[in-house]
Amino acid sequence: MGCGIKGFILSVRKARDEDSIVLILSTTEVKTYYRFFGARHSILQLGNLVDFEVEGEGSNFLPRLRSLSHMGFSWLFDKNKLLLWHNFIKKFEPHLKDTHEVESFYFDLLFAAAKRWDKQNPKRIVCENYIALLHHEGRMHDDEHCYICEARIEEEIALMQAFIPAHPKCLYASPLPTKKILDFFRTQKTVFLEDHEVDYLYEIVMKGF
Ligand SMILES: [Zn+2]
Known part of the structure; x- marks a missing residue:
C-alpha cells in the first residue's frame, strides 16, 4: 500500500470512452472521483480497498484518481x-x-x-x-x-x-x-x-x- 488515501470502492460506473466514475468511502468521506481509462484498470472494481492520491480538487470537473494501488485479501x-x-x-x-x-x-x-x-x-x-x-x-x-x-x-x-x-x-x-x-x-x-x-x-x- 502507498501512503495516500485509503478507501473502499462502493460503486464503479462507466463514463464516456473507457473512463470510469468511482464512488469511494474513506475514513472521512464518501466521494466521487474520475479516472481516465478506468475500464482498463483491473484495480477499479466494486468492493476493492485502494490507496490513491487525488488531483484536480476544486476544479469544475470531478477530482481525479492517481497513483492507485490495491490492498488484496486472500478470499x-x-x-x-x-x-x-x-x-x-x-x-x-x-x-x-x-x-x-x-x-x-x-x-x-x-x-x-x-x-x-x-x-x-x-x-x-x-x-x-x-x-x-x-x-x-x-x-x-x-x-x-x-x-x-x-x-x-x-x-x-x-x-x-x-x-x-x-x-x-x-x-x-x-x-x-x-x-x-x-x-x-x-x-x-x-x-x-x-x-x-x-x-x-x-x-x-x-x-x-
Ligand atoms: Zn402484530
Missing part, C-alpha cells in the same frame, strides 16, 4: 466469498451516497469485516456488522412490541427491514425464536444462532440498510 480468489462481499458492500452506496463527511465507523467496519471474511461464515459477519451499524445510527428497534399491531410479541418474532420486530402473522413471515433474536440484538453476536436463522437475518439485510 478475493474465492468466488462465493467475493460474491457475498459484493452483495454486502453494494448496500453502502444507497445508504451513504448523499452523505459527504462520514465518521470512520463505516470504513473501520468494512476493514474489520474484510479481515475476518475468510475466517468465518461471511453471512454471520454481515448480520453482526449490520446490528453494529443500527446501534451506531441509533436505529435499533429492540422493544418487544409488534411494529404493525403494537401488541406484545411472545415466543415467536419476525423481522422487517432494518430488523424491526413484528408478529410472524402480522408480517406473513416465518417465525424466529424471540429470545434468541433479542440476545442477538443485545450481544451483536450470532454464535447462538443456527445457520438457517443467520440466512433469514442475512436476507433481511439484503433488502437494504
Whole structure:
C-alpha cells in the first residue's frame, strides 16, 4: 500500500470512452472521483480497498484518481466469498451516497469485516456488522412490541427491514425464536444462532440498510 488515501470502492460506473466514475468511502468521506481509462484498470472494481492520491480538487470537473494501488485479501480468489462481499458492500452506496463527511465507523467496519471474511461464515459477519451499524445510527428497534399491531410479541418474532420486530402473522413471515433474536440484538453476536436463522437475518439485510 502507498501512503495516500485509503478507501473502499462502493460503486464503479462507466463514463464516456473507457473512463470510469468511482464512488469511494474513506475514513472521512464518501466521494466521487474520475479516472481516465478506468475500464482498463483491473484495480477499479466494486468492493476493492485502494490507496490513491487525488488531483484536480476544486476544479469544475470531478477530482481525479492517481497513483492507485490495491490492498488484496486472500478470499478475493474465492468466488462465493467475493460474491457475498459484493452483495454486502453494494448496500453502502444507497445508504451513504448523499452523505459527504462520514465518521470512520463505516470504513473501520468494512476493514474489520474484510479481515475476518475468510475466517468465518461471511453471512454471520454481515448480520453482526449490520446490528453494529443500527446501534451506531441509533436505529435499533429492540422493544418487544409488534411494529404493525403494537401488541406484545411472545415466543415467536419476525423481522422487517432494518430488523424491526413484528408478529410472524402480522408480517406473513416465518417465525424466529424471540429470545434468541433479542440476545442477538443485545450481544451483536450470532454464535447462538443456527445457520438457517443467520440466512433469514442475512436476507433481511439484503433488502437494504
Ligand atoms: Zn402484530
